[in-house]
Amino acid sequence: MELVLESGVVRGDGRAREQFYDSRGYGRPVAEGLELAPVEAAHLLYRSDIESVRDAESGESLDFRALLSSAAVSEIDVLVYKDLRDRGFYLSPARDGWVDDPSGADFVVYPRGNGPWDEEVAYRVRAESERTAVSAASLGESVLAVVDEESAITYLETDYPTVEGTSGLDLPTDVEADLLGDRVLVWEPPSRLYHEGFYGQPLDDDAGKPLQLSLVEAAALAGRGVLEVAGGEDAIVECGREVEGERFDRRLAVYRALRDRGVVPKTGYKFGADFRTYADVDTVDSLGHSELLVRVLPADHACSPRDLALDVRLAHGVRKRMVFALVSSSDSKTDIEWLEVGRLTP
């Protein structure tokens, strides 16, 4: 049987189709026989299921090494394809005309036991080198397969989570407070601000002690008329921007959005995140485990897979879900898209 590489497709005859597509899900059937993507041909070569592929252009006969070293195939794709096959999946290269909706994916992976002749899809997989930054906005509907520099592969599931909770509070008004360098102090805080709303942190456990608010908490409260601070909300925002620049505005927008959704954000500093969140705060004394770690990013951020791995691993280690808040601002409004990234073992 001869397989020929031409214009990015490897073509075989009816026998190739029987042997590779019908029984093992490689390639796509066409009238004359079978078409394989180079990554599929590379896998067949690696397995010694075929001995060589003829390059129509040069006339050369390509073995696995020669095909892998050529421009016809990316080693990243080959490694991910092989890994998924090793895990017992059939999969198809996400090429136009080969699968429905190929955009945003490199491979369409079928449930174990299924193949390209079925409709069902288990995963839409993007294969990336750990050295390639990945646009955060492009995630959410695919599984990211990251090949690290030593060729180990990890899978990250991405999704659009629903972020909402039941926390809420009848807020007080006109509470006097001082803006210090890096926080706001409320000298005579209404007890419910902390005990029911989980705003701030008392300077000591004893009742009647001043309440310390972070700048985002204070700015959000000042914006709702709760605090009376010299210079008002603007002075607090100014103070936040002094150190953090626009990042402060993004964090404040996410803080407000979370509160609006009934979710209480508290600092995620100890987890290296912007916020940890509590969906259902009744009182601080009955507080449960925080559910999410939230990292705030500009919507056009490109994530290093290494940073993603760090965030996701840490979140998993502390039994929280890792959520990215992607913030885009125009003069008229601020949009936030929520993106969840988690570990996946396919």
Add this chain to the structure above:
Amino acid sequence: MELVLESGVVRGDGRAREQFYDSRGYGRPVAEGLELAPVEAAHLLYRSDIESVRDAESGESLDFRALLSSAAVSEIDVLVYKDLRDRGFYLSPARDGWVDDPSGADFVVYPRGNGPWDEEVAYRVRAESERTAVSAASLGESVLAVVDEESAITYLETDYPTVEGTSGLDLPTDVEADLLGDRVLVWEPPSRLYHEGFYGQPLDDDAGKPLQLSLVEAAALAGRGVLEVAGGEDAIVECGREVEGERFDRRLAVYRALRDRGVVPKTGYKFGADFRTYADVDTVDSLGHSELLVRVLPADHACSPRDLALDVRLAHGVRKRMVFALVSSSDSKTDIEWLEVGRLTP
């Protein structure tokens, strides 16, 4: 008793010295009585041990709120000072003439039960807001007390670790290999390269399979005459720089330094670090737990405390030590300083 704030010092009489220094370690004794730093006076005010401090300049009487809101004291220092006192320590502000070697610290903390009248020092503490970036090169001899945006304080111990091991290998020479886009493949690898040297990752577990090397591994090996790759070491380095720029050179320098010290670096990708390391590799089959996570940084890097918290927390969670390799390069040579950062509960 009257306490007067003047030129950044709060002065009291002999009675103040008896009451605050002799019995509780506040301030430093001087001929006329006692000198307190404003942060110490703030703590005494907070505790209601004194009622007010007179500001010599304005003539005003300052209570805790007024002193805290003034420029005389930083709220960060006050929070850290209070936290250490709450933990049962006596401590002195690290001012010139107040303590030996004040540089690089905000407070000198005495062992529990000791005070400024003893010689012994438990910790040299630097107090920082989480929003302040900290120059990595300035760490190593102090404890970093980070006040997060919600006023919780965490302590990071910093140190200069000894990085060395017993791993070594009699390397082969002139092994043929191909440079692919993002890694190097050795088609007929000498078995000891992986099994004893822990270089690379076999493409499959079976014997005789190609060995995949990362670009740093391959560049280091090519530089020692082990690999024969088209274009040699330069081509590999060029390929690394294409994506990573100078970061690749820094990572390569650290990789080489670790190997020179008998330590085997492998990718730290899954931990979000540059390397994880093994000090004593005999064979891959008898491999122990990796001991360090190494993050490579330029020597002039300023660390965000939040990033430090993330790294240190993750390392702690996987029972490894977090080490930063600070790389400075000039035309003639590359210097690496090792900095360890860990959690501390004072």
